[in-house]
Amino acid sequence: MRRQDTADDSYPAFLREVAETLWTRRRLDAGLRELCHPQLLHRQALAMGYGPEALRADALELLATLPDLAAHTEDVMHCGGVRTGSLGAQRLLLQGTHAGGGVFGAASGKRLRFRMMSEVYAKDRRISEIWAVRDTGAILRQLGCDGPDWARQRARLPVGGDGPFRPALDQPGPYTGGGNGSQWGMAFAALLERIMAAGFSEIPAQYDPAARMAYPGGVLAEGPAGAERFWFALRAALPDARFVIHHRIGAETRLMPPRAALRWSLTGRHLGWGAFGAPTGAEVHVMGLSHAEFGPDGLRREWTLYDEAAVWMQIHGGVALPDAAAPMPEVMAAQ
Template sequence: MQNLSPPHGPIMEGFGDRFESPEDYILTCTADIWEGRGIAALDWHYADDLLVRTPAGIHRGNDAGKANTMATLTEFPDRQLLGEDVIWCEAPDGGFLSSHRILSTATHRGGAFGPATGRPVRFRTIADTFCKQNRVWDEWLIRDNAAIALQLGSTARNVAQALIDAGDHSPPLTPETDLPGPYTGQGNANSWGDRHCDLLRRLMAHDFAAIPGAYDRACHLSSPGGAESHGWPAIEEFWIGLRSALPDATFDIAHQIGRTDAACPPRSAIRWSLTGTHSGWGRFGAPTGAQIHVMGVSHVEFGPRGIRRDITLFDDIAVWTQILLQT
């Protein structure tokens, strides 16, 4: 199913002549701000009342965006942001919603993750952003913070405890703390996105027997903590471990995109959540009874024998923060 639109049609109205497509806009602006140090560009690139939701909480306004950008660049001054993919769909009232997957490389020079170690790190980020009239109006951002912690010789649990000990008791993002933003869409109607959503619903309904029929036997899985694995047993271990930790949690799909583009495999981007009680053994150790909200994003690429690539992100540190604050 093709869902391509003319690059200078209604989707890019108001973006000027500099950008050829949503992909070009996202990749160019990301490079300008982070690697080009054009932080002042956030004054026009971000809407004044922009909402940025991360698993750790919500930041509102342009000043918070600039402060967070500078803090990250201070801790990782040589960070390179390698755009792996931009999966997008049209927004209901103009513009588009993009799901941008980034692989970053950097050297740790000290900051939120502790004193400088000089160690090289590699981690992924996925940012869902609503863009219209040459500005970002709404954003959902997940960074694989556990991957950074592990490469610096720590764990997600230990970093979460250190942040709490340092006085960071800010509430994480939950359905109760979330705020409505200007983007009200839920994605596009596309058979590849529907296929991906159906699989996730089956997995969250404990139907793990669906894995061999949905995934290529040689599928490559990228999961939180910077983990890279291959094959059905690894995929089963990951999804069962997550669901086992929250066996009675409510699963929700917040947004879905399916796309078929020239020179690309069919692919899908799904933003989802699990909300419930940490009542089972699994990814997060012994049951604690804590109330947990997991915000995740999954990107998949389809091949002739099913899903051949699955990149799923959520923030283990944010989950451990919720557990430790309650226990």
Template sequence: MFADDHLSPGAYAPYRDPRDYILSWTDEIWIDRGIGRIREHYADDIKVHTAYGETYDIDHVIQNSVMKMSAFPNGGGGTGEDVVWEQRGENGFISSHRVLKTGTHSGYWTYGAPTGRDWISRTVAHCLVRDGKVVEEWLVRDEYAVLQSLGLDPEVVAADLAAASPVTGELLDLGAGGAFVGKIGNPAVEGVSGKRPHRYLKECELIQNMFEEVWNQRLFNRVNLYCDPKIVSHTVRMHREQTIECYQREIINMLAAFPDGKMEVRDIVVNESPDLGLRIAVIWVMEATYCGVPLYGKPTYSPVKILGTSHYEMRDGKILREWRIYDEIAVMAQIIRARNNTTAINDR
């Protein structure tokens, strides 16, 4: 089945389908520079979840977009690599839009004066659309890759974020908001975006089992049960790995910094199309303690929450490619804040 016949055209009108809706709006806002048209695309009370907290106001979206367009005037909306969408009710759908972004830092940004350098990174916008408007969004960026490209010190930026987020203007508080709290019983049936259609349950189960066995139970030897021998993994900082052995090592390396980390799948989206085949998008959260290898400086033995997303391209029932994205700068900010709090207590 390549389409859901029960989705009302009003959910994505006047576009051809949900994929065209997402890609066309991205171009109209960023390529055509119609920032003000965000009001036509987003609900007034849009709820945006990021690794830095929650916002509930369309004005934040517009203001931040204007600042970003000034800083990166040739950045545009990036290149849409894929839109994995699925129905959510008669008049709605969830869209997981993976974007490869590039640009030149030629204007002032929250990170400071223009560097004149080019940058490249990936972003995933996981958007819930109802009656033609985005009502909720889970936004995940690889911000470390941006800073790496611009030659900026991630430690310095993360230290600033530890006090206040330049994205939301609010205190960094990962304990608040729907991105991290609330229990999900079975995301194959109902996740944070709502109830799924009763289909592709076998594929959802495969992804859930992979997270539970490989990530949570540390059964790295079972990767070959879920992945094609030619598995390709695209991860943060624009890293790319290929083959089962490299895929195993990449997971182990992430867990080495957070050896007690547990993954929770919070949303699953499945889409199959004649041109792109079967793809699965997942929103996940890792809860852990920074008590392992000193990837981000000396361990603080403090709790860390990581909001991430993965896109999977499937072939013959196995994962052929994965794109895994999370914001390492937000992770570092949590660690630095814990380190600063400990120092302040010791100095009393």
């Protein structure tokens, strides 16, 4: 008879420690090698990377331009166990001063706030797979940069590798799970599947009238109308794209509301007007991560993130921008 695995209740603390090691203590040498498997798969929306070196390069790029960067873990939800390893969905709020030149241009001295969301799989305290999305759009908006133009220039860099993450670049890893069987994860997954199947009437039915949402670009929204604007614009831009939920976690934790975390993707052609301006026909892959909290009146808080810059790179990489680029929404600092 197969022995039942035991949940690793210390895994959220481990991921908080990883964030401290990487972003606060900046232990990018031996500390990073101790935490990461040599064959780490680092699926970051802007690029596919391998080994601890990929995670180090990503951190160095950000720390060079934001030398006082501080990261705070807002939440961690996890599944799995001691025997098979655990996967945690982590949400970070990062703050720093744009005091160094680098990937975001010359230092401006502006204070920046943005989020990063990730799913991290580890066994025996060695990380072997990461799916990560950084809110590059929020950084660019706060710096007054044009997102599509920045993405086009980055796509033309000679050190850009194979470009943004997409299925053709993916490699199989040790984690093959789909999450846990919590009703909250299943409910959140079912809600997004209905929304992305054009069932937008589900939003006023399932969202709390006073719901608060945080979306890409540091944009904050309130109530069902705010959620509808975001999801409608995304689906309208990619009307025939295939929506897939790859992983779901539900959590009921003492002193916390019921919560859920999803990893999803949207893959297809940019055929419609919506979140990304005039249709271009470009093939696009969107890696998305969503967290939610639930209350007596439905979904009360939502955090959804995809990297707008990674999408713009796929749409406009190496080609001239169309005359009618999508206007960038008014930035609102992450809260």
